[in-house]
Amino acid sequence: MDISTFLVTSIHDMKNSLSVVNAMLEDAINQTSDHPCPARKPLDQVFYESQRITDNLLQLLVIYKLGKGLYPFDAQEHHLADFTLEATARVAQLARCRGVNISVVCAPDNYWYFDRELVLGAIVHALNNGIRYTRSKVCLWAVVKDGMLEFRVEDNGPGYPARMLENQLCSTTGINFAEGSTGLGLYFSLRVAELHQNLGRHGTTRLENGGALGGGAFVMTLP
């Protein structure tokens, strides 16, 4: 049997176990929130790491399925206000733990076409990243510009290192084990963006510094 079959089924299994772990952790954290508890800080850290692993596994699975032509890509029209609410809800617990304020900028009645699960994966990943590197704020923008939808995840942290800004298109060159960055998230986001095509245009991703909050900004556009 092909080793990749085992890899994939194991990843799947691990992801499911972690989902249960995460749900229980979230419960445990909420139970400690009313009174001071010495276990609180490490619990927060465990929760953050566990979410990161879940995200990574999910992205690995999707990338595998995309490669094999097995991913059921399905662009549908989605209400952007609902979508951004769902994305920020996914990271709300983490933001609370870290004392980060999350805001959303989105017109109340906008709709756009995209594959919900894929884009949600990319945006949640960017939000997690933002929460990790920001000083105090993260903002998610969803605006329609020049016939494209633009998502921006901005923060008021130190911004992306110059090396990442230079190499951003070939995202795998961003691997830096010392900094704990594998480039997986960026690669995933790029694949997701490029899968979205309409009337000859396709989606893009890029990294910037600056933006409204003055820190790093992850930008994804969808046709």
Add this chain to the structure above:
Amino acid sequence: MQADQPSKADLANKRFLVVDDFEGMCHILRDLLRKCGARQIDAVTKGREAITALSRNSYDVVLCDYHLGSGKNGQQVLEEARHQKLIGPSTIWIMITAEKTSDMVMGAIEHQPDDYLIKPLTEAMLQTRLTKLAQKKTQLSAIEAAVRAKEYLKAIALCDQRLASEKGSDPHLARLRCDLLVLTGNFEEARASYNRQLAVRDAPWAMVGLAKLYFQEARYQKARELLEQAIETNRTLLEAYDWLSRTLVCLGEWKPAEELLQRAAALSPNSVIRQQSLGEAALHCNDLDLAEQAYSKALSLGTNSNLKAAEPYLGLAKVYTEKGCQKEALAVLGRLIHEVEGHSTKLQAKAAEVRVFHKTGDTEQAKLCADALSAQIQNGTHGMPPSVTLELAESLMEIGNKEVGSQLIQYVVRNHHEDERLLSRAQDIYAKADMGTEGAELVESARHVAVEAMNHGVRLGAQGRLDEAIDAMREAHTLMPNNPRLLLNLAYMLIQYQEKNGWHHGMSSEARKAIETARRYTPDNQRCGELLAKLEKL
């Protein structure tokens, strides 16, 4: 943003059913629902228990895991609940899965749940989706009720109203509207609608929709090009695979159809219809192992379903026959009789037995079986599908019972005198029995009988003698109860009569029944839809 927050009070007076085979998950779902404001929540861990709960109580929302361990899966529970009318159009059914699969994308609308949720679930996700779905249900309930009452024109008008008043365009509604247009034979408006969609957005459903129109107009080459293009850009678009394989079969390209269905079955192995089509294609290509696999899979998938069909049993029996395994073939036919309801099931099984005995060299036994059958099938009201009837006829001819065999063939020809494929199959059978010339005459005369009976009625109708025309059509109908053209002409006369003399309950239901029978045999006939629309306008 705050204004968009759903109010928790909305969910407090709704009744929820949670179905998940893993009790831990039931607890998590219960907790989540409570956080969203729900108060009345029941939970069960098995499909069977879900059906019981649904028959005892009326639920507003069902949250059901797709995988329920052994027994029925979530989709089968949904289908059975709808089939037994345990849930009405206002019940919200949410399917929960661990990952996104091709089955969730563009299945048949009537078999779809209202939404899929992919784990992990969060409170915010559940809250927004539940509120959205509840809103949608209220908005669409009038349309859904019209569709269920088969008032398609009314449903289309309601769709138009909603689409005109919506802020964002709702693709589900646009798609439903197109489906309804096709159903009522309004191909031109449907085509225009698909093209409007495609001008702004590469929407796969519109591409498949256009291709389906080409298919229904028998423009198979055009349908094929469009479907191949759709699959090229959406490699998991199962609906396109299914339509392309049907198209290829119509073009006589069984091998490519087989390969395509294999790819589709690998993407989504749990469709009875798809496995059955794969079995048929593989049998045609003489890939017996593959055919056996596919038909067996179709059978085991059907075990927990209330929508069992005879075809996979008959197909599997054929495969075993080809392999020379008489015992296995007969066993499958025995199961068919016991497991599938329907008035012609037993006859079909018996007819297939004749073939099994004959093909496995047991001619004596075949003759005995055939004699026992003859009495029941000669008068023509046996209700067997035409292809099964012809297969039986072929066996009868081969074992020397040419008289009954020929009668059966003529019966099929009379009833399907415009179906070129059945006609040429009938000719083949005669040719194989060394009755080529005679057979051609018999086929022609049976065809002629049908045409004559029809023309007689049509002439009367054209002279305005509608009473007599209807009587003539009814008389012809007893001679050929399944002839789609005749059925539609009869319906047309009945409708004309009512247009002149006012609506009449008996005539309307007679016309509807005729149209529905015709649609069973020629599902792609535009005229079925047009007449349904006329009928609704009365």
